Amino acid sequence: xxxxxxxxxxxxxxxxxxxxxxxxxxxxxxxxxxxxxxxxxxxxxxxxxxxxxxxxxxxxxxxxxxxxxxxxxxxxxxxxxxxxxxxxxxxxxxxxxxxxxxxxxxxxxxxxxxxxxxxxxxxxxxxxxxxxxxxxxxxxxxxxxxxxxxxxxxxxxxxxxxxxxxxxxxxxxxxxxxxxxxxxxxxxxxxxxxxxxxxxxxxxxxxxxxxxxxxxxxxxxxxxxxxxxxxxxxxxxxxxxxxxxxxxxxxxxxxxxxxxxxxxxxxxxxxxxxxxxxxxxxxxxxxxxxxxxxxxxxxxxxxx
Amino acid sequence: xxxxxxxxxxxxxxxxxxxxxxxxxxxxxxxxxxxxxxxxxxxxxxxxxxxxxxxxxxxxxxxxxxxxxxxxxxxxxxxxxxxxxxxxxxxxxxxxxxxxxxxxxxxxxxxxxxxxxxxxxxxxxxxxxxxxxxxxxxxxxxxxxxxxxxxxxxxxxxxxxxxxxxxxxxxxxxxxxxxxxxxxxxxxxxxxxxxxxxxxxxxxxxxxxxxxxxxxxxxxxxxxxxxxxxxxxxxxxxxxxxxxxxxxxxxxxxxxxxxx
Numbered sequence: 001x002x003x004x005x006x007x008x009x010x011x012x013x014x015x016x017x018x019x020x021x022x023x024x025x026x027x028x029x030x031x032x033x034x035x036x037x038x039x040x041x042x043x044x045x046x047x048x049x050x051x052x053x054x055x056x057x058x059x060x061x062x063x064x065x066x067x068x069x070x071x072x073x074x075x076x077x078x079x080x081x082x083x084x085x086x087x088x089x090x091x092x093x094x095x096x097x098x099x100x101x102x103x104x105x106x107x108x109x110x111x112x113x114x115x116x117x118x119x120x121x122x123x124x125x126x127x128x129x130x131x132x133x134x135x136x137x138x139x140x141x142x143x144x145x146x147x148x149x150x151x152x153x154x155x156x157x158x159x160x161x162x163x164x165x166x167x168x169x170x171x172x173x174x175x176x177x178x179x180x181x182x183x184x185x186x187x188x189x190x191x192x193x194x195x196x197x198x199x200x201x202x203x204x205x206x207x208x209x210x211x212x213x214x215x216x217x218x219x220x221x222x223x224x225x226x227x228x229x230x231x232x233x234x235x236x237x238x239x240x241x242x243x244x245x246x247x248x249x250x251x252x253x254x255x256x257x258x259x260x261x262x263x264x265x266x267x268x269x270x271x272x273x274x275x276x277x278x279x280x281x282x283x284x285x286x287x288x289x290x291x292x293x294x295x296x297x298x299x300x301x302x303x304x
Numbered sequence: 305x306x307x308x309x310x311x312x313x314x315x316x317x318x319x320x321x322x323x324x325x326x327x328x329x330x331x332x333x334x335x336x337x338x339x340x341x342x343x344x345x346x347x348x349x350x351x352x353x354x355x356x357x358x359x360x361x362x363x364x365x366x367x368x369x370x371x372x373x374x375x376x377x378x379x380x381x382x383x384x385x386x387x388x389x390x391x392x393x394x395x396x397x398x399x400x401x402x403x404x405x406x407x408x409x410x411x412x413x414x415x416x417x418x419x420x421x422x423x424x425x426x427x428x429x430x431x432x433x434x435x436x437x438x439x440x441x442x443x444x445x446x447x448x449x450x451x452x453x454x455x456x457x458x459x460x461x462x463x464x465x466x467x468x469x470x471x472x473x474x475x476x477x478x479x480x481x482x483x484x485x486x487x488x489x490x491x492x493x494x495x496x497x498x499x500x501x502x503x504x505x506x507x508x509x510x511x512x513x514x515x516x517x518x519x520x521x522x523x524x525x526x527x528x529x530x531x532x533x534x535x536x537x538x539x540x541x542x543x544x545x546x547x548x549x550x551x552x553x554x555x556x557x558x559x560x561x562x563x564x
Contacts, residue, residue, distance in 0.1 A: 032307055032532075
């Protein structure tokens, strides 16, 4: 049987399949479907400093081969996460990575510092696609200097695996990758959602309450693959790739492009069992190609 | 209430059109059905539909537990429902179910079901279920015109009284459901109202229930990406913050909804 395990910054994952933040809750709803211990890991819903109610309804729009969302980081804040949610999820037999979000550097630092205390959380995913309220709402992850600054500030207080999730809404993704590595990131995850919009032609209004939102699903896969490959060539840290992965073939493509592990997101809504099917499909691919370990495929894209 | 959700391929037994825009899908489960309660819904995957991506949610219209059959009432609204309308006997269709919080059970049969359009779907299941508990509720159906009202025979079987309002007066009393004379009866004969229909109908009924100091539950039809609690898209504001229409709903007590 082929070896599906991968190692990212000293963390051993039983397989490269993890689930994306915002598409899997904190794991509990999916525990009603299957044993979460089969997954390589779960990136849980974003945690911010204080409670956030999120944006007004409607928060979603279906788009060709995808969807837009503007949920707005609804969550009860880090203190509630530590007191109520963490005790319930810490015994899941898979890696729990916490997505950390914020509007100011202080907020990111506060959340990271508190999550650092949680014994069963081996790493965090810094969500730098959030608007920087001190910078007129420009996302942290769209300006190299602020991307470095927020990573560096969190690095000072967070002692475990620090992954930074890149925003694709930039001109030069390799530059952003270098910026967060300069700030001390141990690994990079990408891509977050692409900025998009949906209009109701009959009502002549936008569909989302926030007018624009984040695009996810198969529609974004080509962009996500391209960016994964560009980042893989630009930096040496491990990459966790995501963006429209619906099946094992998609997952293999991201691994070939340079990902050590992948995240399954929007696909979970279509088929709650998709992540398990992807694990099995990767195994079948390795058997078919007579490859002993999935690690051999990482960055294995053959270009001339 | 059973929290476990299933993802299963059902087999189409039949697809019956009630009128050009509404059809009933009768589906056969591959295994014995779990406990399913009125107010709950299913999330269907629409196959071979390049222009749609997400599942479509539908309130459960009827359940036959002995024969492991679920029936859904579907209104053709867009590409997804159009595709489902083309399903034929023996086609397979994938469902995630049972989803959502059901209607709460009343103490006695002095309850009024109020509905319109596809909103009557969960009310059909509710009246069927109340019958199994030895109760026969009353029902008030509102429609633009008499032609659009369907399944009256079934409702007459399952309910004590069937009241009707039509906007054009072609059947029953004229006007909206809230104009029906039953609401002017003093004392108001019902301990609870269950309402499911277009948003303006539910808002108006909720307001009237408040004036009559009668408990009222509505079933919301919010857009959702997942249907089982993880996407946070289907939320509705309540006095305890934003709640998910697929977990804490779709049935909500109107007291907690932020409806003025």
